[in-house]
Amino acid sequence: MTDQPHAIAPHMWEKLGPGDAEAAISAPSLTYWQDARRRLWANKPAVIALGFIIALILGAIFGPLFSPFSYFEQNLKLANIPPAFETYAIDDGQGGATRFFLNASNFNLYEVDAEGHVLGLIRGGRKDMMKKAQPFTFGDTDISLDYSSLPPRIVSVDGDTITPSGWSWNRTYLFGTDQLGRDVLVRQLYGARISLTVAFVATLVNFFIGIFYGGLSGYIGGKTDAVMMRIVEIISTIPLTLYVVLLMVVFDSGLYSIIIAIGSVFWVDMARIVRGQILSLKSQDYVAAARTMGAGTSRILTKHLLPNSIGPIIVTLTMLIPSAIFIESFMSFIGLGVTPPLASWGTLTSEAVETMRAYPHQLFFPAAAISLTMFAFNFLGDGLRDALDPRFRK
Known part of the structure; x- marks a missing residue:
């Protein structure tokens, strides 16, 4: 019984000339990351989402610098002007x-x-x-x-x-003004700064705490894993709203309370996902070979297990960022977030709800910003999930 040749797509063949002696495969050899990048660029919704996120970051950083208005400057004579x-x-x-x-x-x-x-x-x-x-x-x-x-x-x-x-x-106020005559566009950009700051903090916390905590728990296993997971379950059972209220008793109400709250409890989901990945990978042969050659726990985690789990980690990280942005917006909406005159998408939405029927533009822009940002990160996460899945590699 002879082995059947592997099926190769027709476009991977070159037509031989009269003097050619052997066939050549024309498809280039791609590494894992090159192939993942190619699949990501082929996903149009993910590329559009990535472009939107980059534009949002640049606008939040540099946008207020080019505006003649500040986020706190008031002009009651020009209040509630539409765009x-x-x-x-x-x-x-x-x-x-x-x-x-x-x-x-x-x-x-x-x-x-x-x-x-x-x-x-x-x-x-x-x-x-x-x-x-x-x-x-x-x-x-x-x-x-x-x-x-x-x-x-x-x-x-x-x-x-x-x-x-x-x-x-309206060429003076592109997004109009609010009830105090402040420029809505500049306040939107400052709100993006706060939301992206929260997203950055959530990313760092998930990376430095969630990944290594879950990695150690899954690799060591046994009683250590049971104790570490019980700690995760205890933290996850505390409602985030109650946790923020308790923090406000110690700290003043504001952005720092939100950052501390997210930094304290937001890593538990990442820890669970990383633990599951490590449990499925630590029984592989290359881990046993590294352990036989004398590699320690830290080297096996950082050089073998975590790099092979980077795909699910990146996808989960991308999916958790919009959750952090929404948590900050919700906390600010109910009055537990940033305090005036600081601008946040949550505070802008809370202020605009009171005048929604008379001035709907004041509610539209922050609500649209929250929705588009969450959609962008979700589309990017879906694109990264498909791009980093080795089963789709050609």
Whole structure:
């Protein structure tokens, strides 16, 4: 009985010329990591997610440096301005036109230029509370803001409704302003800094504590493994919210309490996963050979077991990062996270919920940032899982 030749894909063959003596396989020889990178680049959702994460990191670090506003600077005259608005053009009687937009939620008029830059709040005359109207004068032209019915409308002296000239983007505040007149975009970028800081801390904790704790537990085994896993179970049974509240009794409420809480308990899931990987690998022949040659526990873990478990570790690490970001956002949302005037995606969402119906843009941007970031890390984790799985190697 003869051995059957291995099946080779047709595209791996080169056509022989008249003078060629032997066949040659045209496919290049790839290492494990080169093949994993090739499969990762072929996964379009993972590549897009990776690009989004890189752009988010660069925007969080360098974005606020290019903005003329700070995350705490307030301007109550320009509060609750939307990122886009309908503009009006009124002839001022001097050969020019005054452009403005109406904020239907607070019945204010704001002057803008032709490009959409917000110039300031327009002061009108005394409000007529009986007729629910307020007069405005632009040169020789008089108009009135009628808010007797919703939505409010701009009317001329004759009572005719003035129609807007078109939509314009807010070039001064790209994401609009909040209830205190602070730039939402800059506060979004500062919120990204806090979320990425939490993600960085979670990564370090999982790497230095979870991986080596789980590796030692799985490799040593026996009673040591039983005691170490009971410690993990005790830590995992404590609710994180209660843990943060207890930490706030010792430390002040803020970002440090969240970081300490995540750093104290977030490594238990990674420890369990690494322990399972080590239990399945420590019975392999190369581990027995290393032990026979006199290799110690630390060398076997760092040189043999953990490198062969790096695929599941990276995938798990990528999946746990969005969980850490969501925990920080949730804690800040319920008031256990960062304190004002610091900006976090959780605090931005909490502040925007109160004015959600009147100013939905204030809730949309932080909610979208949280959702897109979690989607990006999940897509990247799925791509890494497929790329690092040796069963998919060709």
